[in-house]
Structure formats: C-alpha cells, structure tokens
Amino acid sequence: MRALSILLVLVLIAPIVNAQSLNEALQECPGTMIGSTQPTQIHLQATDDPTSMNVIWATTTRSTGEVEWNGQSASSSDYCYNHDMAFHMATMTDLVPGEEVTYRVGSGGTWSNDFSFTTIDPLSNYFEWISIADHGDSSEAMDVSDAIISDTSAQIVTISGDISYADGEQSTWDDWFNYQQESMSRIPWITGVGNHENEPGYEFTPYEHRFDSDGEIESETFWYSRNFPGVHMVFMSTEHDFNPGSAQYNWLEQDLSSVDRTITPFVIVYGHSPMYSSNSYHGSEIELRDAVENLYVEKGVDFVVAGHDHFYERTWPVNSQTVIDTGIEGKFARGQAPIHLVIGMAGRSAYEDLDEPQPEWSAYRENSTYGWTKWTYDGELREISFTFYRIDGTIGDEFRLQEASIIVESDDEFLGVPGFSSLLSILAMFGAAIQRFTRSQGPYYPTRMQESPV
Ligand SMILES: [Fe+2]
Numbered sequence: 311m312r313a314l315s316i317l318l319v320l321v322l323i324a325p326i327v328n329a330q331s332l333n334e335a336l337q338e339c340p341g342t343m344i345g346s347t348q349p350t351q352i353h354l355q356a357t358d359d360p361t362s363m364n365v366i367w368a369t370t371t372r373s374t375g376e377v378e379w380n381g382q383s384a385s386s387s388d389y390c391y392n393h394d395m396a397f398h399m400a401t402m403t404d405l406v407p408g409e410e411v412t413y414r415v416g417s418g419g420t421w422s423n424d425f426s427f428t429t430i431d432p433l434s435n436y437f438e439w440i441s442i443a444d445h446g447d448s449s450e451a452m453d454v455s456d457a458i459i460s461d462t463s464a465q466i467v468t469i470s471g472d473i474s475y476a477d478g479e480q481s482t483w484d485d486w487f488n489y490q491q492e493s494m495s496r497i498p499w500i501t502g503v504g505n506h507e508n509e510p511g512y513e514f515t516p517y518e519h520r521f522d523s524d525g526e527i528e529s530e531t532f533w534y535s536r537n538f539p540g541v542h543m544v545f546m547s548t549e550h551d552f553n554p555g556s557a558q559y560n561w562l563e564q565d566l567s568s569v570d571r572t573i574t575p576f577v578i579v580y581g582h583s584p585m586y587s588s589n590s591y592h593g594s595e596i597e598l599r600d601a602v603e604n605l606y607v608e609k610g611v612d613f614v615v616a617g618h619d620h621f622y623e624r625t626w627p628v629n630s631q632t633v634i635d636t637g638i639e640g641k642f643a644r645g646q647a648p649i650h651l652v653i654g655m656a657g658r659s660a661y662e663d664l665d666e667p668q669p670e671w672s673a674y675r676e677n678s679t680y681g682w683t684k685w686t687y688d689g690e691l692r693e694i695s696f697t698f699y700r701i702d703g704t705i706g707d708e709f710r711l712q713e714a715s716i717i718v719e720s721d722d723e724f725l726g727v728p729g730f731s732s733l734l735s736i737l738a739m740f741g742a743a744i745q746r747f748t749r750s751q752g753p754y755y756p757t758r759m760q761e762s763p764v
C-alpha cells in the first residue's frame with residue numbers, strides 16, 4: 311500500500327517537475343515575451359532518418375508544445391535565444407517512406423491548422439527539388455517564394471546561404487519564416503550558412519536556433535549531408551575553416567569517400583562562396599578553390615552549387631580552370647569534372663558588373679536577373695536535368711547530366727560511312743569502360759586532368 315502511494319505521488323508530480331524544468335529553460339531567455347501561444351513560423355526540418363521529420367515553430371510567449379501526426383503525438387523541446395520569441399522543436403517518428411503525413415503543432419493548448427507532407431522515399435527512382443541562394447525579403451525574393459509555393463512537385467528546397475538578411479534585426483527572420491510557412495510546412499528547406507547568417511551582435515546564434523540539422527536544440531552542425539533519391543547532397547560552410555587539416559575538411563573527405571554510387575550516383579556540394587565566379591563584385595574565392603577543388607575532383611563531385619555573387623553562372627566541367635568537357639547539345643556525361651553553379655539570384659539586389667572577357671571556364675552567365683533553379687533526378691533515364699527559371703517564368707539556362715556516356719542518335723554519315731555517330735558512341739562507351747576500370751585502380755579522375763596547366 312505504501313509503495314502504491316509513493317508511485318501515485320510520483321505520477322502526480324512528474325508533469326509538474328517536467329513543466330518546471332522546461333519553464334526554467336525558457337526563463338533563462340531574456341526579453342519580455344508577452345504575447346500569444348499561437349504557433350507561427352512553422353517549418354519542417356529533414357533529419358538524416360527518412361522515417362522521422364522535425365518541425366520547428368515559434369510563439370510570442372513562453373509555452374510548452376507538442377506535435378500531433380497520424381494519431382500519434384510528441385512533446386516539443388522549448389527554448390529561445392536573445393530575441394522575444396519562444397521556439398519549439400518536435401520530432402515526428404515511425405514515418406513510412408512515401409506516405410502522406412498530416413500533422414498540427416500546438417503550444418499551451420493553442421493549435422495550428424492541419425498541414426500535410428509526403429515523406430521522401432530514398433529508394434525512389436524519381437526526385438524533384440528547387441535550389442536557391444541569396445534570398446531576402448525584396449519583392450523579387452517574394453516572387454521567388456511564390457513560385458516555390460506554387461510548385462507542387464518539388465520535394466525539398468535547398469538554400470545555400472544568405473537566407474533572410476536579418477543582419478541583427480531579428481523581426482526580419484520572423485517575417486521571413488512566416489512568409490515561407492506555406493512552403494516550409496509542406497516540404498523541408500535544407501540550408502547552409504552564408505556570410506549574412508553571421509549576424510552583428512548575434513553571430514550564428516539565430517541560425518542555430520531557427521534551423522536544425524542535427525536534432526539538437528541550441529546547436530548546429532555547419533557541415534552535414536543528406537541522401538535523397540539518386541543524389542547525395544553535401545552542405546558545407548564556406549564561413550568556417552575549410553582548409554586541409556581542419557575539422558570540416560576531414561569531414562568532407564570522409565563523407566565524400568563514403569558515398570555509395572550504386573544508391574546515389576550523383577553528388578552535389580552546396581556552399582555559399584563560389585570557387586568559380588566571373589562576377590566582378592566578389593569573384594572566385596581562390597582560397598576555397600586551392601583548399602577543396604582537388605578533393606572534389608578526386609571524389610567525383612558532379613555539381614558545386616554556390617551563391618554570394620548575386621547573378622547566375624554555369625561553368626563547363628572544369629578542373630584547375632581548365633575546361634574538361636563542353637558536352638553535346640546541352641548534355642554532359644558525369645565523371646569528367648564538377649560543373650560549378652552560382653545561383654545567387656533569388657531576390658537580393660542583383661550584381662551587375664562582370665569580368666571581361668568571359669573566362670573560358672564560364673559556359674553561361676546572366677546578370678541583372680532573378681530566379682530559381684529546378685532539378686530533377688530520373689532513375690529511368692539515369693540523369694539529372696537542370697533548369698534556371700527567371701521570375702517571369704522564362705528559362706534562362708538548362709542542361710542535363712547523364713550517368714552514362716552520351717549517345718548521339720542520328721542517321722548521318724561521314725566519308726560514306728552510314729551511322730558514323732553510332733560508331734562514335736560505341737567508341738565512347740568503350741572509352742568509358744576503360745575509364746571505369748582506371749577509376750577502380752586509383753583516383754576518380756585521370757591524373758592528367760589534375761595536372762592540366764592553368
Ligand atoms: Fe548575398
């Protein structure tokens with residue numbers, strides 16, 4: 311009887327103890343925090359486990375929260391930083407890849423509307439996503455946001471730094487998240503840091519508390535990777551030490567070495583500053599190129615996606631400023647060298663001046679422009695197709711990267727030999743087979759390419 315009484319007391323006081331400890335965490339936060347428990351700024355955050363999804367939201371007063379989904383519920387972690395908002399992060403678990411999940415979040419008994427998302431099946435044969443950088447809150451940025459909201463086929467958005475341009479004004483972040491909620495409550499936005507996430511008076515603290523890539527509140531991993539159908543995506547930080555010997559470089563080397571190409575044949579590295587840019591405002595980050603280009607080439611990275619310069623530029627497959635391949639009719643075969651993209655045209659003021667003459671490695675560039683990029687992995691075709699859309703909906707640039715060698719289909723003849731192109735294709739496939747054998751014996755790219763003269 312005595313044991314039962316003790317158990318009863320423990321059960322009764324447990325929620326109080328729990329609430330007190332959460333309140334203590336929230337009380338540590340400075341600021342007035344007088345307001346509502348209505349959830350705002352609701353956004354999904356992809357974990358490295360396809361069967362779970364994090365959701366973060368904000369309230370203007372201290373409260374504890376929970377998420378409900380598919381008949382289940384989980385409590386949130388509740389926290390804040392030096393800003394008059396409380397933040398809540400909860401994890402939805404036991405998700406089935408490819409299923410639709412309906413969820414809502416609540417704080418202090420005040421619930422959000424219902425939202426739905428479809429979990430990503432990493433073994434799917436098809437995947438669409440949007441990539442942007444250098445966003446902000448201009449009318450052009452809102453046009454890009456509206457385009458993302460109206461895109462019902464993209465399954466994630468990546469943003470390579472310079473996200474809201476709050477620059478120390480924290481209400482800018484609040485407004486930015488509220489505007490993106492319609493998209494971010496439905497598909498996760500996956501982020502890397504730019505120089506504008508290092509805020510005056512706050513450093514990376516707002517970024518660390520408002521996004522999550524490691525499931526830990528009040529901490530952020532600035533370099534991490536995610537597997538999606540057909541694509542291994544690396545999010546690195548050009549705002550932290552990336553030189554050989556640094557923690558980030560060691561992690562990059564380990565991560566890129568561990569990619570299983572039979573599952574994810576394509577590899578993309580997202581960062582903020584570009585190692586190839588012919589915009590005169592910032593230009594190529596030579597220190598970055600010196601530090602990591604060889605590693606990316608050696609490990610067979612297919613795309614390096616950056617921002618920072620507010621324009622659009624695509625390079626040819628390039629190594630040490632030497633063009634390795636110019637493709638055929640907008641099609642490239644992977645495995646030659648990385649294609650570098652600067653996509654810093656998602657809304658922040660456009661940079662006009664370009665270096666002249668256009669460098670040889672620059673395949674296409676466009677200034678005074680705004681827009682977003684749309685990517686598709688098609689496992690049947692074994693290729694990634696890429697399109698740069700301007701905010702008026704016109705196409706600025708497009709190309710495809712194939713996993714296999716390019717086969718030119720035509721009935722032409724050359725020197726009286728019918729089907730000459732087919733013969734070339736066969737020779738190309740034979741060459742690719744030799745190259746694959748060579749790769750299995752050493753670095754991913756032939757050594758001669760690494761030693762090409764600048
Ligand atoms: Fe920027």
Ligand SMILES: [Fe+2]
Binds near residue numbers: 618
């Ligand atoms: Fe930047």
